[in-house]
Amino acid sequence: MDTLIPYLLLSAGLFCVGxxxxxxxxxAILILAGVELMLxxxxxxxxxxxxxxxxxxxxxxxxxxxxxxxxxxxxxAVGLALVISIFRHYRSTDPEILEDLKG
Amino acid sequence: xxDLISYIWLIPGLPILAALALTFWPVAKRKGAAWLAxxxxxxxxxxxxxxxxxxxxxxEEGVVTRLIHNFTWFDVGTSSMRIxxxxxPLNVVMLVMVTFVSLLVFIxxxxxxxxxxxxxxxxxxxxxxxGAMLGLLIANHLLVLFMCWEVVGLASYLLxxxxxQKPSAAAACKKAFITTRIGDLGLFIGMVWxxxxxxxxxxxxxxxxxxxxxxxxxxxxxxxxxxxxxxATIGCLLFFGAMGKSGQFPLHVWLPDAMEGPTxxxxxxxxxxxxxxxxxxxxxxxxxxxxxxxxxxxxSFITWVGAITALIGALAACAQTDLKRILAFSTISQLGYMMxxxxxxxxxxxxxxxxxxxxxxxxxxxxxxxxIHGCHDEQDIRYMGGLRKIMPVTFATYGVGMLALAGxxxxxxxxxxxxxxxxxxxxxxxxxxxxxxxxxxxxxxAFYMTRQMCHVFFGKNxxxxxxxxxxxxPVVPHESPASMLMPLxxxxxxxxxxxxxxxxxxxxxxxFLEGGTLEWHGTALFHGSTLGLLIGSSxxxxxxxxxxxxxxxxxxxxPLRDKDPxxxxxxxxxxxxxxxxxxxxxxxESTVLEGARLLAMGAAWLExxxxxxxxxxxxxxxxxxxxxxxxxDEWVINASFDRSCKGIQNQSERVSTxxxxxxxxxxxxxxxxxxxxAIIWIWGGGQ
Numbered sequence: 001m002d003t004l005i006p007y008l009l010l011s012a013g014l015f016c017v018g019x020x021x022x023x024x025x026x027x028a029i030l031i032l033a034g035v036e037l038m039l040x041x042x043x044x045x046x047x048x049x050x051x052x053x054x055x056x057x058x059x060x061x062x063x064x065x066x067x068x069x070x071x072x073x074x075x076x077a078v079g080l081a082l083v084i085s086i087f088r089h090y091r092s093t094d095p096e097i098l099e100d101l102k103g
Numbered sequence: 104x105x106d107l108i109s110y111i112w113l114i115p116g117l118p119i120l121a122a123l124a125l126t127f128w129p130v131a132k133r134k135g136a137a138w139l140a141x142x143x144x145x146x147x148x149x150x151x152x153x154x155x156x157x158x159x160x161x162x163e164e165g166v167v168t169r170l171i172h173n174f175t176w177f178d179v180g181t182s183s184m185r186i187x188x189x190x191x192p193l194n195v196v197m198l199v200m201v202t203f204v205s206l207l208v209f210i211x212x213x214x215x216x217x218x219x220x221x222x223x224x225x226x227x228x229x230x231x232x233x234g235a236m237l238g239l240l241i242a243n244h245l246l247v248l249f250m251c252w253e254v255v256g257l258a259s260y261l262l263x264x265x266x267x268q269k270p271s272a273a274a275a276c277k278k279a280f281i282t283t284r285i286g287d288l289g290l291f292i293g294m295v296w297x298x299x300x301x302x303x304x305x306x307x308x309x310x311x312x313x314x315x316x317x318x319x320x321x322x323x324x325x326x327x328x329x330x331x332x333x334x335a336t337i338g339c340l341l342f343f344g345a346m347g348k349s350g351q352f353p354l355h356v357w358l359p360d361a362m363e364g365p366t367x368x369x370x371x372x373x374x375x376x377x378x379x380x381x382x383x384x385x386x387x388x389x390x391x392x393x394x395x396x397x398x399x400x401x402x403s404f405i406t407w408v409g410a411i412t413a414l415i416g417a418l419a420a421c422a423q424t425d426l427k428r429i430l431a432f433s434t435i436s437q438l439g440y441m442m443x444x445x446x447x448x449x450x451x452x453x454x455x456x457x458x459x460x461x462x463x464x465x466x467x468x469x470x471x472x473x474x475i476h477g478c479h480d481e482q483d484i485r486y487m488g489g490l491r492k493i494m495p496v497t498f499a500t501y502g503v504g505m506l507a508l509a510g511x512x513x514x515x516x517x518x519x520x521x522x523x524x525x526x527x528x529x530x531x532x533x534x535x536x537x538x539x540x541x542x543x544x545x546x547x548x549a550f551y552m553t554r555q556m557c558h559v560f561f562g563k564n565x566x567x568x569x570x571x572x573x574x575x576x577p578v579v580p581h582e583s584p585a586s587m588l589m590p591l592x593x594x595x596x597x598x599x600x601x602x603x604x605x606x607x608x609x610x611x612x613x614x615f616l617e618g619g620t621l622e623w624h625g626t627a628l629f630h631g632s633t634l635g636l637l638i639g640s641s642x643x644x645x646x647x648x649x650x651x652x653x654x655x656x657x658x659x660x661x662p663l664r665d666k667d668p669x670x671x672x673x674x675x676x677x678x679x680x681x682x683x684x685x686x687x688x689x690x691x692e693s694t695v696l697e698g699a700r701l702l703a704m705g706a707a708w709l710e711x712x713x714x715x716x717x718x719x720x721x722x723x724x725x726x727x728x729x730x731x732x733x734x735x736d737e738w739v740i741n742a743s744f745d746r747s748c749k750g751i752q753n754q755s756e757r758v759s760t761x762x763x764x765x766x767x768x769x770x771x772x773x774x775x776x777x778x779x780x781a782i783i784w785i786w787g788g789g790q
Contacts, residue, residue, distance in 0.1 A: 023771050031767075095767050102764035 007048035015041035028083045028093040032076065039072045105159045108170040111241050113190045114150050114198060115251075117143040118234030121397060125227035136223040140230045141209045147237065150201035151195070151748040158195045160615060167191055167617065171307050187305060189243035191384055192616045193450060197240050197620035200458050204375040204465045205233040207590035211469050212772075214587040214679045215476055219365075225265060226370040229371065232258035234598045236376035240383065242603055244303040245294050245313070248387070252290075252348070252380060256283050259377050263364040270364035279357040286347020286354050292386075293340030298542070300333055306387065307473060314390045323396040338401030342385060342408075349381025351442060352412040355435045362427040368686050369427060373434045374465035374540030381456050383443045386450045393449075402446045403533055407653075409442030410528075410537035415685065417547035422681035423671060427486050429555050433508060434464060437542055440524050443541055448527025451613040455523055455605045456611075459516035463507035466594035470501035473583040473591065474559060476568060484555060489564035498560050500595040507598040509648065510714065516602030521545065527638055529632065535626050545640055546647045552662065553651025554669075561656070592691055607633055760767045 014037055018046050043065045044077030050061020128136050141156045141620060159168045190321075191413045209229060235254035242248040257280075264276030298304050300322050301313040310317060319334065327336030345351070348360040358378070362369055373520050385405065393728070416436030437460050445453035475482055477494055507517040525545070528538040566580060582588075605612035621714030635748035652670040670678035680686065736786050 019774060023767055023774060096765065098766065099764035102762060 004048055004052045005045055007044060007051075011041045011044040011048065012045065014038075026094050026096065028086065029080075031095065032079045032083065036072065036076065036080070039068065043068055107153060108172040108188060108190050109153060110150075110731055111172070111190055112239060113149045114154070114202070114292070115234045115236075115238035117147050117150075118230040118237065122230035122234060124225055125230065128223050128227070128662045130221075130223055134221045136226050137209070137213050140150075140226040141206065141213075143230065144202060144206045144209050144276065145232060146172075148199075148206050149225065151198040151202045154190055155199050155423060157596060158190055158192055159364065159525050161329050167193075169307055171309075173243065173305060173308055173487070175258070185244075185303075185308070186247050187308070187309060188241045190241065193454065194240045195385075196454065196616070198237065200380070201233065201236055201240065201375045203228075203595075204461055205371065206470070206507035206668025207465065207593060208371050208375070209369050211472070211587050211590045212365075213368075213524060214367060214379075215382050215472055219777065221265075223363070223510055225262075226742075228261045229256055229367070232262060232368075232371060232376050236380060239380055239716040242307050243308075245297065245306070249290065249294060249369060252344070253287070253379055253386075255377055255547070256280060256287070256348075259283075259361070259368075260488055262368040263361045269363065271360075275357075275360035275363040279361050280736060282354055283347040283355040285352060289343025290345075290347075291339045293337045293344070296340065297322070297337050300337075303518055314388065317398050319390060319394045320396070321560045322391070323394050323398075332396065332398045334391055334394055334397035335399075335401040338388065338397070339393075339404055342401065342405055345381030345385050346408065347381070348384075349378045349438045349442070350412075350435045351381070351438065352406050352415050352435075353687065355403065355412060355416070356684075358426040358435055359423075359428045359431040359684065362425065364430050365640055366427065366468060366475060368474065369431070370465045371466035373430070373468055374461040378434060378438055379457055381462065382438065382445065382453055385442070385445050386454055388662070389445070389450050399533075402422070404446075405442050406446030406528075406531065407532065409439045409444075409446055410540040412439030413544040414439070414540040414547075417544040417551065419684045420551045421547060422678055424483055424485055424682075425612075426482050426487070426555070426559065427468070428473065429484070430467055430471060431550060433467075433548065433551070435550065436506070437464070440544070443537055444524035444527055449617070450534075451616040452523045452527050454616060455612050457518040459507070459598070459601045462594055463504045463515075463517055463598040465621060466500060466504035466591060466598050467508060469587070469591055470497055473497045473502070473587050476583050476587070477580045479580075481548045481566060484558035486565050486568065487559045488562040490580060491561070493564070496588045497583065497591065499549040500588075500591040501560070502556070502597040504695075505552045505597050507575075508553045510545060510640065510644045510652065511648075512637075512644065514599060516598055516600070517607050518641075518644070519602035522637060526633065542640070542643060545644045545770055549644045550651045553648050554655050557652070557655035633691060 018037030018039075018041060021037065022031050025031050025034065034060045046061050046065050048066070050064075053061070083093060086098065090097055116142070119142050124139060125136055128139075158170065168190040171187060172191055173185050176184045176186045178184070209226070212225065212229065216222055219225060232255065235251045235258055237254060238421075239248050239251035239572075242251060260276045260280040263279050266272045267276070274341040294304065297313055302320040303311060303313050303318070305312045306314045308315070312318065322337065323332050325333035327333040329336075331339070345353045361372060364372075391397065391407075413436050416432045416434075416439055420429050420432035420436065423432060437456070441453045441456050441460070444456055473494065474487065474490060474497060474779050477490070478487060478499070481487065495695065503515075505517040507514075510518040510521045512518055525538070525541055528541050562579065667678060669710060683689070
């Protein structure tokens with residue numbers, strides 16, 4: 001397993017699964033889960049590109065991923081807070097009913 | 104001592120500042136107001152005396168030493184407006200005279216205006232009046248002189264109309280203002296012309312001034328109007344201003360009416376501050392009139408006008424019955440003499456008479472004020488009489504003034520100064536008529552003053568015969584308070600002494616003004632025609648006095664019952680003409696005023712019969728115009744704007760349906776776009 005392509009394919013598949021979930025799920029919490037999958041696909045890309053980069057001796061890819069994971073944790077907290085707020089207001093987590101900005 | 108010139112502005116400055124302060128003075132503080140004005144004027148007088156000491160006497164004939172102080176007033180672009188003060192023998196004698204006479208009048212007014220409710224304002228106006236006149240005297244710039252000249256006019260308007268509740272006073276102040284304004288128009292045109300030709304209005308400016316030879320040579324070489332040189336034309340135009348201000352025929356009509364003002368004001372106008380301004384102006388611009396190439400027309404014009412004024416004033420004075428109006432006409436007549444002297448003899452001759460006249464005319468007016476005050480505001484001389492015993496001081500001082508005005512030989516100032524003028528007129532090369540008119544005027548002066556004296560001071564008192572007098576409230580004349588008599592005594596002394604500064608034997612005044620060595624001319628009296636003229640004019644004056652006494656002596660004449668003896672002696676209608684001042688007022692009434700009235704009526708007719716019928720037409724036109732503009736607005740401007748707005752709105756509504764508000768729909772669109780971009784990118788070979 002010394003080539004980059006399988007890692008990228010794995011990442012792309014993970015990203016597509018996440019995106020599909022975000023676009024089609026009727027539950028806001030699962031949409032958030034989809035977003036987490038997409039983030040992790042990006043993390044796999046970071047690590048894979050770092051691993052196969054000529055200057056792989058430094059730790060830049062790993063540090064970047066660690067930062068991303070930390071930020072994703074924070075973002076997930078904000079997202080969950082928003083979902084709870086939406087639920088209190090509408091008594092539902094279905095994104096279809098959030099239509100107040102309809103033109 | 105020579106830096107005094109830079110502080111010379113204090114002389115007019117102090118009275119003007121006093122006037123300003125008095126404007127905001129509490130009305131009840133009457134004593135303080137009077138003392139403020141008097142002390143400001145006294146200080147000006149003291150500075151004038153210092154200035155008199157500072158002016159050096161020139162020993163060279165025809166050369167006058169002048170102290171000049173010019174400075175920049177303001178800058179306009181690259182050129183700057185320079186004005187300045189001047190101190191020379193001509194204005195320094197005027198400064199001393201004006202401050203002195205004004206000071207006396209100020210002191211006198213304390214008694215005369217004692218009971219007036221607007222006492223403080225009176226002093227404010229008086230101070231402004233005197234201050235403006237003093238500013239006029241020290242100006243070394245024609246525009247500054249003109250500005251002060253106008254302030255003098257304004258102050259005279261305020262003072263003549265001081266008792267504005269009297270309709271006659273209100274009319275008189277308007278008349279004075281407007282009549283002098285007519286003359287000022289000429290002065291203004293002359294001034295503008297002078298500026299146009301000479302490029303400066305500074306009189307003396309180290310060889311560059313408009314009265315110095317380089318400018319004079321230029322102006323005298325240019326053509327003016329009616330075949331005269333520009334210098335002579337400008338001289339005539341400036342003289343128009345002097346005619347208005349100094350009451351020369353035919354613009355003298357305001358002066359008798361100006362008697363409606365309080366008597367101290369009349370004294371100030373006639374002696375020091377107003378009518379002297381015209382004579383002074385002509386004396387100031389005298390170099391312009393006498394420049395060798397300028398032509399003599401302007402001087403001839405001044406001479407003729409002066410002679411006519413001298414005669415007309417004297418004639419009209421013979422038939423008046425108002426105490427102050429007689430004096431007003433005598434002033435007109437004497438101003439005519441001054442102009443005659445200016446035209447024929449020069450500055451010194453005119454100024455000498457101006458100074459002596461100022462003293463005895465101030466004396467006469469203040470004396471007349473004392474008489475009027477003592478007779479409880481009676482001004483008709485027919486109701487006076489017998490005041491000799493009741494008002495002895497007023498009688499004595501008035502008598503001195505009357506003799507000085509008449510020119511009583513040897514002992515009075517009027518004799519010496521008038522004789523100078525007669526002497527100059529006799530040697531005039533133009534025409535003998537002005538000289539003869541002046542001689543007739545001299546005779547008449549003695550005559551009408553005797554007539555007035557007989558009416559006022561001799562015979563028995565007739566105040567009781569006035570209608571408003573009654574047994575219970577008898578009108579008893581009384582002598583005036585000391586503050587009024589003190590100035591009379593001083594002026595009476597000066598009316599005698601002032602003449603001796605300019606006799607032919609020792610012509611100090613003439614040499615001070617014109618330069619030259621001063622020495623005792625022991626034989627001057629016997630030189631040429633001098634002695635003959637002296638004797639001749641003395642005989643005329645004495646003749647006038649005797650004829651007057653013979654006509655009006657109380658032994659033969661009672662003014663209330665008898666017809667005026669002059670009326671009986673003259674052909675029918677002549678006396679009435681004289682009393683009506685040659686019907687000049689009526690003439691102006693029927694020409695100038697009637698013309699203005701016709702103009703107004705014409706304008707009214709035009710309004711009524713042309714403008715008003717045309718109004719509906721104008722209204723119709725306006726309506727048509729507004730219909731057109733309304734159509735244009737509504738169907739062109741508004742309609743197109745509205746339609747484009749509507750279009751934008753419709754399109755926006757259509758576009759806005761894309762906004763479903765559904766987040767997942769948006770994300771689907773984003774993903775679709777991303778996929779499309781990726782496909783295009785791959786299609787294009789990844790470039």
